[in-house]
Structure formats: C-alpha cells, structure tokens
Amino acid sequence: MLDAASGPLHPRARETLLAALEAGWADPVRLYAEGRQARALLDRSREVIADGLGVRPGEVSLLPSGATALARGIDGVLHAARRRGAGTVASAVEHSAVLVAGRARALTSTAGASPLAEVPVDAVGRVDLDAWGRAVERPGMVVAALQSANGEVGTRQPLGAARELCRLHGIPLVVDAMASLGRDEAPADFDVLVGDGRSWGGPPLGVLVVREGVRWHWSGAIADVEQGRHDVTPWVPLALAAAEAWQQTLATRAQDAVDARALVARVRAAAALVPDTEVVGDADDRLPHVVTFSSLYVDGEAVVDAFDRAGFAVASGSACTSSTLEPSHVLAAMGVLTHGNVRLVLPLEAVRPGRADDVTAFVEALAPTVRAVRSRAGVTGL
Amino acid sequence: MSRPTRPDDSGNADSNDSNDSNDSNTDAVVEAVLDARGLRCPLPVIRLARLVGDNPGVREVTVLATDPAATHDIPAWCRMRGHLYLGAQDCGGHTAHRVGVRPTRPATGP
Known part of the structure; x- marks a missing residue:
C-alpha cells in the first residue's frame, strides 16, 4: 500500500x-x-x-x-x-x-x-x-x-x-x-x-x-x-x-517524517537510476512522504497496472489514468513529462506498520517493472 | 504513420543551425511530418522518437497531435533528449508541434 x-x-x-x-x-x-x-x-x-x-x-x-x-x-x-x-x-x-x-x-x-x-x-x-x-x-x-x-x-x-x-x-x-x-x-x-x-x-x-x-x-x-x-x-x-x-499522529509526527524522508530518498535514488526517468519535485524542500517520477515512453496505465500485479498500489498523474484523459495539471504546469508517471504517498507507520518493507520491495521491483513495461511496448532503446 | 518528406531544393534551408553537421549523407531527409492525430500518450512521443532514430538526417519534425498530453510531453522529450522545441500551432482540430532535431543523437539508455 x-x-x-x-x-x-x-x-x-x-x-x-x-x-x-x-x-x-x-x-x-x-x-x-x-x-x-x-x-x-x-x-x-x-x-x-x-x-x-x-x-x-x-x-x-x-x-x-x-x-x-x-x-x-x-x-x-x-x-x-x-x-x-x-x-x-x-x-x-x-x-x-x-x-x-x-x-x-x-x-x-x-x-x-x-x-x-x-x-x-x-x-x-x-x-x-x-x-x-x-x-x-x-x-x-x-x-x-x-x-x-x-x-x-x-x-x-x-x-x-x-x-x-x-x-x-x-x-x-x-x-x-x-x-x-x-x-x-x-x-x-x-x-x-x-x-x-x-x-x-x-x-x-x-x-x-x-x-x-x-x-x-x-x-x-x-x-x-x-x-x-x-x-x-x-x-x-x-x-x-x-x-x-x-x-496520535502529532505525537509521532517528527520521527515519522524523518523515517518517511529516508524511505522516499531510497525511492528517489532507485528511480533516478532507471534510464530516461525523471524524479519530479524538489529534492529537499518537500513533504517527507510523497515521491513522484516519470519514465519516458511508458504508458501510465500500463505501469500502474504492472505495479499492481507485482503487489504495489501506486498512483499516477498521467492522462490515461485520469477520468478526463487530461494529464495532471501539476506535472503540466511544471513542464515535466506527464506520461509514465508513478506517484507514491507513503502511509503513516502507525497506519501501515512495516511500510519500510513495502518500500524496500518496491525499490527492488522498480527498475525491472519499468523495463518490462517498456519491453512489452517495444520501446526499449528508443 | 510517419511521412518523411524531402524538399525539392537540394540545399538545407532549415532555419536551425544544423548546417555545420558533419553528417555527409546527401540523401538526408531534413524535414518530416509525423501524423500522430488520434494517438494517446505516450504514443505520439514514441512515434516521434522512432522517426528521429530511424531517420538520422531529419533536422525538423512537425508532429500533428490531438492528445492534450502531447502539448506537455513533446517539449519534455525535447528537453530530456537535447532537442529543441520550436513551438506549437493550433490547427483547429489538432495541434502542430515543431521540433528541431539535434544533429547527433545523444546516447540512450538500455
């Protein structure tokens, strides 16, 4: 989750x-x-x-x-x-x-x-x-x-x-x-x-x-x-x-934020290693628990679906994942790639004990999942 | 889907500064039109990348697109790939995006 x-x-x-x-x-x-x-x-x-x-x-x-x-x-x-x-x-x-x-x-x-x-x-x-x-x-x-x-x-x-x-x-x-x-x-x-x-x-x-x-x-x-x-x-x-x-959340907020920030840093680092992938948003002056990246030539719906089948519920700002078929106005206003977008909003540790394990598994699955989606679409090496 | 076109005149009359390219292929197609109307993201960008990859002589591509995401993703692709986004023109039912292609393709990932 x-x-x-x-x-x-x-x-x-x-x-x-x-x-x-x-x-x-x-x-x-x-x-x-x-x-x-x-x-x-x-x-x-x-x-x-x-x-x-x-x-x-x-x-x-x-x-x-x-x-x-x-x-x-x-x-x-x-x-x-x-x-x-x-x-x-x-x-x-x-x-x-x-x-x-x-x-x-x-x-x-x-x-x-x-x-x-x-x-x-x-x-x-x-x-x-x-x-x-x-x-x-x-x-x-x-x-x-x-x-x-x-x-x-x-x-x-x-x-x-x-x-x-x-x-x-x-x-x-x-x-x-x-x-x-x-x-x-x-x-x-x-x-x-x-x-x-x-x-x-x-x-x-x-x-x-x-x-x-x-x-x-x-x-x-x-x-x-x-x-x-x-x-x-x-x-x-x-x-x-x-x-x-x-x-409850205020009592643990400071430590939860420190932990979430460290988890997000791992996702950002892993995403940045995926070819033709942009990690979006400020690297430091940011919310502790949100991370977004966009991969070139990747269909947002296909990548969300691929992560879902691998056991990860993730969001996306890509057009094909929205009811209006318009891309996220946020990504558009920033001038970043709107397709192939994946967004993680980490749950609080109290809500999802073991979220660090989820993130570890996601970090491992990230590159192979994007690679598989690209391979299926025949866009590898473009 | 792509329709590379070659102008009748032999000179490279493009306004971009690619004339100093050491690409000596005189048969190079310098301009191309990509009809991506009706295609949804990320297909317009995929077709654009493929056209540029398959036609190393192309210096300018006009992409005709109806997908609203193309308005954001074609400029983003240009930035990520080192090409030049030359602007968009509203043509009624679709938008024409002009892309200036950098002579040597930057290395791509696996």
Whole structure:
C-alpha cells in the first residue's frame, strides 16, 4: 500500500469511530442528554484540532471534505471583499477546487470582473514569487490561494514570502494544507487554512480555519452552524475519529517524517537510476512522504497496472489514468513529462506498520517493472 | 504513420543551425511530418522518437497531435533528449508541434 492519499484509517481512529457510534450518535444541537454529550464530544474534537494547529477553537470549522472547506474558504474571503473586487490569485498547481472554480468565475463574470491569475511555477513546482507579487498587486485582486506543499510532487511553497506580498496589498492568503497536515510542520503563515483529516490518518473531514480579524463571510450563511461557515453540524463520530487520529499522529509526527524522508530518498535514488526517468519535485524542500517520477515512453496505465500485479498500489498523474484523459495539471504546469508517471504517498507507520518493507520491495521491483513495461511496448532503446 | 518528406531544393534551408553537421549523407531527409492525430500518450512521443532514430538526417519534425498530453510531453522529450522545441500551432482540430532535431543523437539508455 503505497498510495495513502486517502486512507486507510489510523487504527486508533477506527476504534474511536466505532466507539463513537455508541456515544456520539446524537445531534449536538438537541437538548436531551445524548445531544448534550454529543455537543461536548464535538467541542472536545474541535479543541484538539485547534490546539495542534496553534489556533483557537472558535477559528475552526469542520466541513464534509477538504475540497469543500477549500472552496468555502475562498468563497468567504471573496464575499467579504465583494465591494473591492472579485479577483483570485492562485498558483498553477493549486487544487482543482481552486482552479476549476476560479476559471468558471472568470468565464461567467461580465467584462472579466472576476479574474483568476494563475501564477506559474518552476520545474520543481515552486511558485514564481516575482510573478506572485505582480499578480497580487493587480487591481481587483482580493483573495490568494497557495498550498503549503503539493500533494502530487511534494514541493513546499514559500508561504512566508507569499503571505508578505499578499499583506502589502491587504489580500488574505488561503493556505491549502490538505497534503501536509500531520506529515509536515503545521503552517503558521496563513489567514485562512484548509486541511483534510485523511492526511493525518483520520476519516475524510474538512477543516477550515479562519483567523480572527480576517474579513470573511460565507455568501450562503444561513445559520450560526460551524461559526457560520457551513449549513450542517458535523457528524460527531467523524469529528471524534479525526481528532483522535490527529492527536496520535502529532505525537509521532517528527520521527515519522524523518523515517518517511529516508524511505522516499531510497525511492528517489532507485528511480533516478532507471534510464530516461525523471524524479519530479524538489529534492529537499518537500513533504517527507510523497515521491513522484516519470519514465519516458511508458504508458501510465500500463505501469500502474504492472505495479499492481507485482503487489504495489501506486498512483499516477498521467492522462490515461485520469477520468478526463487530461494529464495532471501539476506535472503540466511544471513542464515535466506527464506520461509514465508513478506517484507514491507513503502511509503513516502507525497506519501501515512495516511500510519500510513495502518500500524496500518496491525499490527492488522498480527498475525491472519499468523495463518490462517498456519491453512489452517495444520501446526499449528508443 | 510517419511521412518523411524531402524538399525539392537540394540545399538545407532549415532555419536551425544544423548546417555545420558533419553528417555527409546527401540523401538526408531534413524535414518530416509525423501524423500522430488520434494517438494517446505516450504514443505520439514514441512515434516521434522512432522517426528521429530511424531517420538520422531529419533536422525538423512537425508532429500533428490531438492528445492534450502531447502539448506537455513533446517539449519534455525535447528537453530530456537535447532537442529543441520550436513551438506549437493550433490547427483547429489538432495541434502542430515543431521540433528541431539535434544533429547527433545523444546516447540512450538500455
């Protein structure tokens, strides 16, 4: 299991989830004992998550998914700033919840009133800060979105410098930490922060942090649910399981990251030895647990299938492995090869004890598997 | 699928700087068109590599492609192989990618 982008659950989160089905099933807004208990459990979950992020519980809202929280985070800044403008600045490697929605707003607004500035990245996927600076100073830009690190290629973004440039122009920075929470140090340079329970071994759960003082208002706010940032109260067992996983993962994060980084270094070294293979993303300033490489003349679907048959679950950003038949916009924006792409997202050690053995086996299988795929396709020696 | 073409005039009229090549094959085909329309990745790049490998005299290839990945992968192939990506032109239903081929092929892996 080398594709842990969406699970499996941390074993303690699984236990908590099952136990919470008994203790936390009730609607926290009900006034009977079970409802009050559910409310207390939800409050406790929020406190745990807030504590690990270094924010106040009142700044934290829980939403159904990270993508929902990301779209909501941007919407709230846009709506609050609607009298000043409607433009969005985002790096070209942001989540599609940012880019697709931003392009749609740009297309449907009259006379380009809601532009989306897609800021280019370099060959390792790091945003061009000069271009970022020029984008945030454009008139009418009111929100900026940047990942703490990219979940496909692992490269970290210069959040501090990017936020400083935003601050010069009074633009709140929405930081997407969906790939990094629980794996990398929690970001501090943000106005709005978005996470997903899955990155730390929890269930799918969107976390939206809006710092006090940030002008933020959800256009669809109908009730004071989740600080006015959502329309339904979270299901308490999910929140509890996410909080339990968060606590467990934070306790072991630093050592887990050191170990994961060493495992990733072995995969990077092995991939670099495969002929005509590019290891993608920053070699050092990166997430500890993500590694991606692309092999020339190799069909992404064929190589994922070959690894699957060898017992390895891996992901790919190649076009033929996506439902849209478009290659990963991240790889495309970096100008790296999009075909023959293989991506590993290492599970937490607690989630998959023995992941080091999996990586060792993968490293041994890497070159022969790519060679076999090339041989079958008749592209050896091209 | 590939249709190497030879211009009628004998001179190497290409705009790239490959004239100083010591490749003395006067029969060398200098320009080629590769019709990769309808092919999905990685086939356009494979066909391109094969055409260049099989026709050492080719100095410029125009690849016609409909695959969106070709827009990223042909420039990436040029970079990895030391060739020059000269640009793309939208031709309505497909895209024409122009590739300047470096005279001597760099060594390839096994």
